[in-house]
Amino acid sequence: MTGRRIASIWLPQFAMARWARVQAATPRPDPVPWETAAPEPDADAPLVLAAEGPHGPVIHAANAGASQIGASRGMRVVDMQSLCPELIVRPADLAGDAGALVRLSHWARRWCPWSATDGTDGVVLDTTGAAHLWGGEAGMLADMATRLDGLGQAARIAVAPTHGAAWALARHGDAAPICTEAALADRLAPLPVAALRLDGATVLTLRRLGLKRIGDLMAVPRAVLERRFGRDGRMLDTPLRRLDQALGRLPEPVVSPAPPERFRVLRRLPESVMDPQPLLPELMSALCDRLGVAGQGARILRLELYRVDGATARFDAGTARASRDPDHLRRLLEKRFESLDAGFGFDMIALEATRVEDQAAAQVRLDGETESDVAIATLMDRLSARLGVGAVQVPELRESHIPERAERWVPALAGGTRSRAERLAPGGLGGGGLVAAPRRERPVRLLQAPERIEVLYAVPEGPPVRFAWRKRPYRIARHQGPERLAPEWWRARPGTRLRDYYKVEVEEGARYWLFREGIVGDGRGGMPDWFMHGMFP
Numbered sequence: 001m002t003g004r005r006i007a008s009i010w011l012p013q014f015a016m017a018r019w020a021r022v023q024a025a026t027p028r029p030d031p032v033p034w035e036t037a038a039p040e041p042d043a044d045a046p047l048v049l050a051a052e053g054p055h056g057p058v059i060h061a062a063n064a065g066a067s068q069i070g071a072s073r074g075m076r077v078v079d080m081q082s083l084c085p086e087l088i089v090r091p092a093d094l095a096g097d098a099g100a101l102v103r104l105s106h107w108a109r110r111w112c113p114w115s116a117t118d119g120t121d122g123v124v125l126d127t128t129g130a131a132h133l134w135g136g137e138a139g140m141l142a143d144m145a146t147r148l149d150g151l152g153q154a155a156r157i158a159v160a161p162t163h164g165a166a167w168a169l170a171r172h173g174d175a176a177p178i179c180t181e182a183a184l185a186d187r188l189a190p191l192p193v194a195a196l197r198l199d200g201a202t203v204l205t206l207r208r209l210g211l212k213r214i215g216d217l218m219a220v221p222r223a224v225l226e227r228r229f230g231r232d233g234r235m236l237d238t239p240l241r242r243l244d245q246a247l248g249r250l251p252e253p254v255v256s257p258a259p260p261e262r263f264r265v266l267r268r269l270p271e272s273v274m275d276p277q278p279l280l281p282e283l284m285s286a287l288c289d290r291l292g293v294a295g296q297g298a299r300i301l302r303l304e305l306y307r308v309d310g311a312t313a314r315f316d317a318g319t320a321r322a323s324r325d326p327d328h329l330r331r332l333l334e335k336r337f338e339s340l341d342a343g344f345g346f347d348m349i350a351l352e353a354t355r356v357e358d359q360a361a362a363q364v365r366l367d368g369e370t371e372s373d374v375a376i377a378t379l380m381d382r383l384s385a386r387l388g389v390g391a392v393q394v395p396e397l398r399e400s401h402i403p404e405r406a407e408r409w410v411p412a413l414a415g416g417t418r419s420r421a422e423r424l425a426p427g428g429l430g431g432g433g434l435v436a437a438p439r440r441e442r443p444v445r446l447l448q449a450p451e452r453i454e455v456l457y458a459v460p461e462g463p464p465v466r467f468a469w470r471k472r473p474y475r476i477a478r479h480q481g482p483e484r485l486a487p488e489w490w491r492a493r494p495g496t497r498l499r500d501y502y503k504v505e506v507e508e509g510a511r512y513w514l515f516r517e518g519i520v521g522d523g524r525g526g527m528p529d530w531f532m533h534g535m536f537p
Contacts, residue, residue, distance in 0.1 A: 005137070006254065007125040008166035009108070009144065010156045014121050015049055015061035015097045017152050019090070046084055049092035050077050060092035074200075106259050111140060114256035122170070124163055126254040131159075137178050160184065163254060164246030168195035168214075181248075188246060189215030196242040202229070206239065217243055263290055263298070264352035272308050272345030277337050283351045284326040297322025297359030303333055305340070306348040313340060317385055318413035320377040322357040328378055332385045380412040389413050401485060403446055403533065443513045443534030450531035453514065458530075463502040463514065469532050474506040482516075497524045503536070511536035 011017075046066035050057040056078060062071040069084050081087050097120065105123045108115045111134070114126040127140065134140035141157050148155040158169035160179040165188060169179055172195040179187045188195070191214050193206045211217050217225075217239060225240040244250040265286045267279065280303075291297060299322055305313040317332040384392045395407040456466035456473070463479045481502035497518035505511045513534035518525055 003128060004161050004248075005127045005129075005131065005159055006161070006163045006166045007111075007127045007141075007144075007157060007159045008118060008163070008170040009123040009125070009148070010167075010170040011121050011123075011148075011153050012156070013061070013063075013154050014101065015092060016047075016063050017154075018097060018100055019049055019061070019093070021152060022093075022096075045088055046071065046086065047088040047090065048077065048080065050089050051092045051094055057089070060094070102257075108144075109259070111144065114254050116254055116256050118167065122167070124166070124254055126256070127159065141177055160187075162246055162248045163252045164197065164242060165248075167197060168246060171195065184247060185218070189213065189218065193217060193239070196239060196246060198237060198239060198242060202237070202239065214243070214246075261294060262352070263287060263294070263296065263356060264350060265290070266348070266350045268348050269346065272347045274342045274345050275337075276305055276346050276349050277334070279349055280330055280333065280351075281326065283349065284330045287351050287353060288324040288326045288329070291324040291353060291356065291359075294356075295358060295360065296353075296356040297324045298329060298353035298355070299357055300353070300355035301329060301333065302352045302354045303336065304350040304352070305346050306350075307343045308345055308347050309343055311343060316354075318381075318389065320380045320384075320412050321374075322359040323377075323381075324359060328381065332381055335385055384411075384413050400488065402488060403442065404449065405488075443536050446513075446534040447532065450515070450533045453530050453532050455530045461519070463504055463516075464530060467514070467530065469512075474508075474512075476504045477507050479504045485515075495524050497522060497528070501533070 044065050046069055047063045048059045048066050048071055049061040051060040052058075053076065056076055059066075059071055059073055059075045059077060059080065061073065066080075066084075066087065071080050071084075071087070077087075077089055081089070098117075101117050101120070101123070105115045105117050108123050108125055112125050112127045112130040116124055118124040127137075131137040131140050134143055137159050141159065144157055145155060156170050156177075158166050158173055158177045158179065160166040160169055161181045161184055165179060165184055168188060168191050169175075169177065172191045173187070175187065193211060193214060193216075194203045195214060196217075198206075206212070206217070211220065222240060225238075229238045229240065241250065245252045265283050267283060269279075273279070287298075297319075299319055301317045301319075303315045303317075307313070315333060315336040317329075317336075319329070319332070323329060380392050380394070389411050392412040393409040394412045396410045397407050398405065400406045451469065453464075454468040455464040456468060458464040463476060463481065466473065466475050468474070479502050482500035483502075485499045485501065487496040487498060499515040499517055500519070501513060501515040503511065504514055512532060513536070514530060515533055516528045516530050518528040520528065
């Protein structure tokens with residue numbers, strides 16, 4: 001233990017702060033004219049993030065308002081709702097939180113070479129021999145707190161000779177955050193036994209035995225603890241083992257995982273060049289070879305050009321799907337050279353895939369052509385590179401049974417959890433004011449907004465026999481339906497009426513998708529209205 005220094009960073013609001021940041025960055029869809037948007041929760045309202053537990057949802061994180069009324073991690077949501085009926089519950093993103101914490105642990109290596117995640121809300125660092133680079137441990141901790149505050153994360157930090165002691169002081173200590181080896185036992189003694197990273201059942205057992213503080217546990221003979229809770233070799237979280245780790249009697253190294261591979265190629269030029277574009281094919285081939293070995297494809301590329309006078313030019317290009325085709329990726333960057341200011345020339349060029357995704361090797365078809373979704377994605381990449389990222393959009397499905405709410409338009413190069421094959425499915429690229437329908441039994445194309453039709457004659461509780469749409473009369477030869485869709489009561493305005501959809505075929509042979517809004521005598525308005533909503537091929 002001699003000479004070791006371990007820093008523990010506790011982020012009690014990590015999940016909640018990340019959720020708030022994601023919500024702020026996610027645009028809210030515009031409601032359709034007859035619906036109202038869900039109200040934004042008040043900043044001071046009690047809000048919790050819930051995750052599935054063994055007996056129902058449990059609280060994963062709570063904001064300040066929920067914490068003030070007693071909400072804490074691990075409590076059942078139903079129990080908290082019985083105490084606070086106005087509690088707002090949102091689903092927790094456990095996988096997203098875990099990935100963000102891993103990235104934060106890699107970012108924390110600015111202070112030392114070794115870092116790792118510490119549970120679901122902390123980071124541990126082995127700062128041995130690194131504090132002098134920051135003017136001492138006090139200066140290092142101040143820099144940590146300042147930078148984490150800039151990220152919107154409230155943190156409690158402690159430095160001690162062992163991982164266990166640093167963890168305990170960061171979460172349960174109330175004195176100075178820096179603990180020396182000489183003061184280790186005295187600093188740990190007044191802390192509760194929960195500070196030893198024990199499970200809830202063990203902590204409860206110790207409290208029933210009268211052992212509420214770590215100092216109480218230190219006074220118990222080792223043989224008694226071994227007989228009651230097991231020996232060190234049997235379990236990893238026994239009170240005796242955790243106590244020995246915190247006091248430095250047992251080693252507990254910080255297992256620092258390797259950082260993610262960085263796909264970057266760099267070329268230093270012996271002489272400056274005015275036009276670096278001829279060098280791009282070689283760099284792109286080298287980068288794609290590395291991506292192919294790792295089974296990855298680039299989603300975002302960054303080209304960095306370093307001038308001899310110290311200035312740097314950076315260009316980014318994105319792809320609709322992961323790619324490691326050097327010719328295609330190179331063409332996405334060609335347009336960037338048109339407005340390039342070379343100055344006195346460039347002496348270094350770097351190319352990096354700043355965002356990558358898994359990409360399995362694909363076999364070319366027997367006719368030598370690529371799959372249609374690959375061709376469409378390639379086209380979207382080129383159009384986005386020339387026209388701008390926001391100029392090319394694709395529909396993205398949303399959870400709603402109301403057809404016009406079942407999707408939204410997003411930039412084609414925007415990241416998402418849905419696969420590009422789903423977005424680029426047949427009928428997925430609408431045009432001329434048309435959008436794609438998300439269900440196969442519905443029309444291939446829907447109007448962006450239903451258009452009112454004039455019914456000339458209708459069968460009671462059935463489809464119209466004659467109707468006029470866009471000043472043109474139609475006569476229905478056959479029909480199928482109805483398919484009844486109820487309004488979304490949690491979003492719709494009071495008085496919103498249900499819909500009865502019909503598939504109809506007119507005498508000319510064209511097929512349309514009509515609906516009647518409301519039924520006679522439903523108490524939500526006068527006579528029902530009829531709308532045109534889509535057409536079949």
